[in-house]
Amino acid sequence: MPGQPVDAVSPRERDVLAAVAEHLSNAEIAHRLHLSVRTVESHVSSLLRKLGARDRRELAALAAGTSSPAAGTRVVPGELVGLPRPRTSLVGRTAEVQAVVRLVAQSRITTVLGPGGAGKTRVAVAAAERSRAWFASGGAFVDLVPAAPGAVVATVAAVLGVAQRPQVGLADALAASLRGRVLLVLDNAEHVADDVADLVSHLVDALPDLHVLVTSRERLAVPGEAVFHLGPLSEPEAAELFVERAAAVDASVTMVPEAAVALCRRLDGSPLAIELAAARVGSMGLAGVEAGLGDVLRLLTQGRASDRRHRSLRAVVEWSHDALDPEERRALRTVAVFAGGFDLDAATAVLPEERRAGVADLLGRLADKSLVRRASGPGVTDRWSAPVGVRELAREHLAASEEAEATQHRYAAWARGRAHDLVGSRPHGTEPVDAWATEVDVVMDDLRACLQEQVQHSEGAHAFARDVATLAYARGFVAEAARHFRTAAGLAVRASDAALDLTDAAACVHLVSDAREAYALLREAAEVARTDAPGPAAVALASAVTVAERFRGAGFLDDPDAETLHAVLTDAEGLAAGTDTARAALATARAWASGAAPQHVDPDLAAEAVAVAQDAGDDLVLSAALDASSTAAALAGRPVESLRLSSERLALVTRTHAERHPRGTVEVVDAMRAVTSYAVATGRLSEALDVTRRGIANPALEPHPCWAKGSAIAPLALSGDFDGAERAADDVWENVLATRRFHNVSLAGPLVGAALAAGLRGDRAACDTWWERARQVAAPTRLEESPNLAPWAAFVSARVALADDGDLRGALAAVSRPFVAGRFDGYAAVMAAELAVALDREDCDRLLEQAECYVPHHRWVAAGLLRARGRRDRDPALLAASAQEWRALGAGYELAVTRALRP
Numbered sequence: 001m002p003g004q005p006v007d008a009v010s011p012r013e014r015d016v017l018a019a020v021a022e023h024l025s026n027a028e029i030a031h032r033l034h035l036s037v038r039t040v041e042s043h044v045s046s047l048l049r050k051l052g053a054r055d056r057r058e059l060a061a062l063a064a065g066t067s068s069p070a071a072g073t074r075v076v077p078g079e080l081v082g083l084p085r086p087r088t089s090l091v092g093r094t095a096e097v098q099a100v101v102r103l104v105a106q107s108r109i110t111t112v113l114g115p116g117g118a119g120k121t122r123v124a125v126a127a128a129e130r131s132r133a134w135f136a137s138g139g140a141f142v143d144l145v146p147a148a149p150g151a152v153v154a155t156v157a158a159v160l161g162v163a164q165r166p167q168v169g170l171a172d173a174l175a176a177s178l179r180g181r182v183l184l185v186l187d188n189a190e191h192v193a194d195d196v197a198d199l200v201s202h203l204v205d206a207l208p209d210l211h212v213l214v215t216s217r218e219r220l221a222v223p224g225e226a227v228f229h230l231g232p233l234s235e236p237e238a239a240e241l242f243v244e245r246a247a248a249v250d251a252s253v254t255m256v257p258e259a260a261v262a263l264c265r266r267l268d269g270s271p272l273a274i275e276l277a278a279a280r281v282g283s284m285g286l287a288g289v290e291a292g293l294g295d296v297l298r299l300l301t302q303g304r305a306s307d308r309r310h311r312s313l314r315a316v317v318e319w320s321h322d323a324l325d326p327e328e329r330r331a332l333r334t335v336a337v338f339a340g341g342f343d344l345d346a347a348t349a350v351l352p353e354e355r356r357a358g359v360a361d362l363l364g365r366l367a368d369k370s371l372v373r374r375a376s377g378p379g380v381t382d383r384w385s386a387p388v389g390v391r392e393l394a395r396e397h398l399a400a401s402e403e404a405e406a407t408q409h410r411y412a413a414w415a416r417g418r419a420h421d422l423v424g425s426r427p428h429g430t431e432p433v434d435a436w437a438t439e440v441d442v443v444m445d446d447l448r449a450c451l452q453e454q455v456q457h458s459e460g461a462h463a464f465a466r467d468v469a470t471l472a473y474a475r476g477f478v479a480e481a482a483r484h485f486r487t488a489a490g491l492a493v494r495a496s497d498a499a500l501d502l503t504d505a506a507a508c509v510h511l512v513s514d515a516r517e518a519y520a521l522l523r524e525a526a527e528v529a530r531t532d533a534p535g536p537a538a539v540a541l542a543s544a545v546t547v548a549e550r551f552r553g554a555g556f557l558d559d560p561d562a563e564t565l566h567a568v569l570t571d572a573e574g575l576a577a578g579t580d581t582a583r584a585a586l587a588t589a590r591a592w593a594s595g596a597a598p599q600h601v602d603p604d605l606a607a608e609a610v611a612v613a614q615d616a617g618d619d620l621v622l623s624a625a626l627d628a629s630s631t632a633a634a635l636a637g638r639p640v641e642s643l644r645l646s647s648e649r650l651a652l653v654t655r656t657h658a659e660r661h662p663r664g665t666v667e668v669v670d671a672m673r674a675v676t677s678y679a680v681a682t683g684r685l686s687e688a689l690d691v692t693r694r695g696i697a698n699p700a701l702e703p704h705p706c707w708a709k710g711s712a713i714a715p716l717a718l719s720g721d722f723d724g725a726e727r728a729a730d731d732v733w734e735n736v737l738a739t740r741r742f743h744n745v746s747l748a749g750p751l752v753g754a755a756l757a758a759g760l761r762g763d764r765a766a767c768d769t770w771w772e773r774a775r776q777v778a779a780p781t782r783l784e785e786s787p788n789l790a791p792w793a794a795f796v797s798a799r800v801a802l803a804d805d806g807d808l809r810g811a812l813a814a815v816s817r818p819f820v821a822g823r824f825d826g827y828a829a830v831m832a833a834e835l836a837v838a839l840d841r842e843d844c845d846r847l848l849e850q851a852e853c854y855v856p857h858h859r860w861v862a863a864g865l866l867r868a869r870g871r872r873d874r875d876p877a878l879l880a881a882s883a884q885e886w887r888a889l890g891a892g893y894e895l896a897v898t899r900a901l902r903p
Helices: 011-021 026-033 037-051 056-063 094-106 120-134 152-160 170-177 190-206 235-249 257-266 271-279 281-299 313-321 326-335 344-350 356-368 390-399 404-424 434-453 461-474 478-491 495-512 515-529 534-550 562-575 580-592 603-616 619-635 639-655 662-681 685-697 708-719 722-739 745-761 764-778 790-803 808-815 825-838 844-852 859-873 876-889 892-901
Strands: 109-113 139-143 182-187 210-216 225-229 373-377 380-385
Touching: 011 026, 011 037, 011 056, 011 094, 011 120, 026 037, 037 056, 094 109, 094 120, 094 210, 094 225, 109 120, 120 139, 120 182, 120 210, 139 152, 152 170, 152 190, 170 190, 182 190, 190 210, 235 257, 235 271, 326 344, 326 356, 326 390, 344 356, 344 404, 356 373, 356 380, 390 404, 404 434, 404 461, 434 461, 461 478, 461 495, 478 495, 478 662, 495 515, 495 534, 495 662, 515 534, 515 562, 534 562, 534 580, 534 619, 562 580, 580 603, 580 619, 603 619, 619 639, 619 662, 639 662, 662 685, 662 708, 685 708, 708 722, 708 745, 722 745, 722 764, 745 764, 745 790, 790 808, 790 825, 808 825, 825 844, 825 859, 844 859, 859 876, 859 892, 876 892
Parallel strands: 109 210, 109 225, 139 182, 182 210
Antiparallel strands: 373 380
């Protein structure tokens, strides 16, 4: 090349030079390399000077390797002899190719290391293409698959057209032909790694300008070797590859990205496995491919691949497996028992013949040969895992071996001990949970596998199932925890243990599904315990009655009816063994079943239940009893007392960290919902929002957006944070769809709050959508007929109508009818008064007086009544006083509306 030698070009300038060869603009180069356009211009100017190019076109030509031949070189300048031309596009791997390009420029020897099918060859080809501009004397690409041990030098010589010369060794003849700045790519070196190491060392020592790029499943272990570990594709790249390749064999294939990601995740992101799976789409269809993933070695087979090693995943894996020594094979098939990753302690537990140091050595040797991957991270010990296919083939060898049964027993013993230790080390209170949670996550697949396949007939089965259920619950897998608790109940020896397991399962399904299923599980728990444990059976029956009455809207229709619940309660009273907890549970059930209608509570029986529960010292039963008292107070028109009792409940259950257990979480989230609801019912928006923030920020409550985020919607909408209200509502609705949690009237109120936010924001379509969703979850109950929700629904309709000049007369008729005293009748009353003023109705004074009774305990009503009277009397002082109240409440939208009314 003219100008300065290419060695004078900096690594960053090489990146720019490669981009110039692709004819990218300075702006495009800046975007790719994360540089400013001015910096790119500076690098281009420097390259023009260093390489002696007259303009950008000549610089691009030089970069593409079209300069004059170097004298005495057998390799064509700028040409990479033997470089394959892939038939399909390279999907993803942009960052990996760039990293290898940088290593090739900076290191004399670069090895791309990875398991079979990882795409090492494709990355090497792309990197060689990108790097050719730096090698004025060209180079060569040599596929070593055909090379037998001892024949590597001859294979390379054949590609380069080098012949043996008298009194000159073939390796020296190769060196003589590679003079100048040359890139030599040696692909698939693992089966002849020793020969390749010898040749590369000889050539690099002889040729100071030679750079070598090797692909292998095993490193060369020569001085100066830079190793790049090629991992699996990222999830987006893997999904893109599958969709593209599947469409190539069947153009009608359509697949949502999430489904493609899930499928590729099961293939460990292996490019070969993904390509082989996509190739079967044409004959098996997507459903067939997904079904076949249970046997990947059988599924991932292709008839006529150009490379025999890549015709099936089995062939790829056996290629590496056959190269192992007996000790390495035994270690590989033993650790294949793990469902996912494993650490050194776990591997040592299933390889007791080896000491810890010996196990570490074996894992290192397997990692060097790309048969296991090592991963580490902050706060996590080193872990290994076998790629897809390797694990399956190794398991086949394990099943056929004499040590299969003993290995399975050791694996199960390790899983039981690990689960027990993790439950015992669960953080308390404010202790950090991240490190512990990570430890749980990395072993959960193994714990699930052992619970499903091994523990049914082993010692300690019940304790193990409870431990797995507890860990699943602690990590937020609540529906899964319910299944494990039911499994534990089936393994329990004592009836009282089985009843406890089913009670915990009931709490889990209550949190993620509905109260109706929880009621059924509590009845089941009572039947299991009836003969041997009458006390726990009585508690389960009483709890079933309480759930049915207390959460009547959460999944219940007409069944069970009052007569059935009365019979269940009588049965519980007959079983009661006189324990304090049983007496408290029965007293609470009687209180909840005392009214003429669901959720109508006799205040005297509720007070009695509180007293009995306090004596019993059971915080969870006491929480349910306090909820009965707060409900009775609300029905009596005393929402301030309801707020006080609910706040007492919340303090009780959060002080003891009740959310650590399923039954406790039901009480915590319901107490938060109650505090929020009664705070809204008294116009205390900031208090309501504070509680919901606490709920949303509590990791133990994170899996329950229907509760925590649902409670936030109404106060957010009332305070004027319409976007926040609709975001929370979106999360709730997604959870409804995911859990099929329809016909749950307790979710209708929050969704009506989302309709308020959308309506006041002026989005009529969104408002209608939220109304429809609220009616859908409330069905078959009509919102207008629900004692709790009717005044709230009427208020929201009227408030939106007043904001957008809707049907004010119709809204007034709906909002001014009599409502049952409770949580939202104050909003309806003040809205009726303001609508009457807006319509200049003769009965506005009467409606204003009716709303006045709420003022002592309802701050929203107080602010709204001041505004209504200010509008009626056109009194700036009253409107100013109203604005001051809205400001104190934090109701930004209402404050703006009130200010607009002032002269």
